[in-house]
Amino acid sequence: MHGIEGGLVMSKNKERKNIWSQLDELPSQEVLKLVQVTVAVLEDKYESTEKLSKAPPKLLKNVLRTSLEQKGLKIDNAQTSVLIKENETSLALSRKLLSEIACYPELAKEVEEEYQKREKMMSWELVGWLLAGALLVLAIKVKEIKTKKGGVKFFELSDKAVAAVGKLLGTGKG
């Protein structure tokens, strides 16, 4: 359950599992949709003028590399590209980051609610894996999240996110 209590299940229908408990089985496109919604929710909470979800690839790559460097992990251009393209590495990283986010029950509940709203839409969209990079940057940069009740909770994904990147790319750190 990735640290999420059963109470998070939105529906009383017991057959409907919450999305977080299925992370490992979700197909890559569904993972990407969940990443997309998570990025949108985190962007609301991260008071910054830059919208990472709308950033062009070159800018996002620069922001991503700089953010990792500031945390002591140097990666080259090719490695940065691996993180934002469709492949096993970006998928594994997204799953890892989402499973960590699932450990924050209030945030996880909000993301799931938004995901369910998205699911009700009769739409399709070509979502790019660039968003996996945006999620990574947000995981590193966001330090605290405001709750709906007006409180503030610490959000400590930074080190875990950097460690996950290091491990997946086979670099020293992590």
Place this chain on the structure above:
Amino acid sequence: MKVTEIKVAALVYTLSNSKIVFMGIDGMGNRQFFASAEARDLIPKLDSLHEELNDGVAVARGKLPALRDFVENWGRQLLPPKSWIENADVLVIVPQGILHNIPLHLVLINQQPLGTLIGITYSSSMSLLSRCMNRNPERKRDLDNWQFEEESPQTSESKPRKAVVGGVDVLGSKDSVFKGIASQIAEYLEGEVTDFSKGNTEFNRLNRYGVKAGARANILCVVAHGYIDPNNQRMSGLLLARDPMGVRVRNIPLHGGRYFDFRDLPLLHFPSGLRKNVDAEILTSAELEIDTTFDSELVLLLGCSTATDRIFPGDEPASLAETFLHVGACSVLASSWDIDADFIKEWSKYFFNGWLTGHLPKALAFRQTMRELAKGPWKDRPERLGCMVLKGDWL
């Protein structure tokens, strides 16, 4: 009220160097020019609004600050005074350039969305509107005898109509949702209804031939995804199931009275990069234009952003709704941005009730639908309330 007593006004927009200018033509044919604030102030706002409405996640979440700002504040600059609007029952809006796909029907006038005050239809040009009106069979009947009561509609039996209805989601996992919406609409219709949403076999999926069969029907209802080719409008189209009978044969007449059999393949391969979950193909605008002239008095396109108007050179909107108007439909109802399945079920209930059993002209059935929905939980959800638009003839 008699149909012949309906007062129809029009607003025709033009972008000048400094202002957005719009000409109002009232029900008596009088012309009056209005000007918005400075175009240089409005154009960045219009750009932001377009961008926001194309953001599927923002629409799903209902977090659309630019839309709210437009609806509550600056959108008013693009409309004439309330006194002018109040003199009409139906308003034809002819946008230009950046104004295509701007939901003027949502702008609040005395806290009420414009679309609840007046029946609205959009048309990309006056000439297209004129063609849509000329071909509408409803206009050939005795209009003096067409009466309706809008406030308390007399719900008599609807006129039997020939209809083709179907739903298919070839990309995602919402096939049953799409079919459910299509079959709900099929239930409202009286007459010869071909329903592609019954059953769950490959023969019950809407395909190219099903849509083309709709050309001879009074009503065509397609619940499917649209695809907009970013470079070539003619290659945009509907994403449909592949015909389970395989490739059909098309007879093409040649010189000397001879015929040649060609394989009837779609004009475009299924767009690469899209992952289909069933055998699927695309019915392009070009194929529709080659093959088919629609007689439909109403085409209903329910899917994602079927009325989204990307603009090609020459101010030609590139939406599927526009394509259907070009190939003969009198009116099209389509969505301007992503739509919510729950909302659209409720929307179609009110619209078909007003149009079919209340015998309201389409634009007034549309107004009635917005009024009813604005009373309920959708009142403060402009992104839901305003997603559908009527294009073409208002009658």
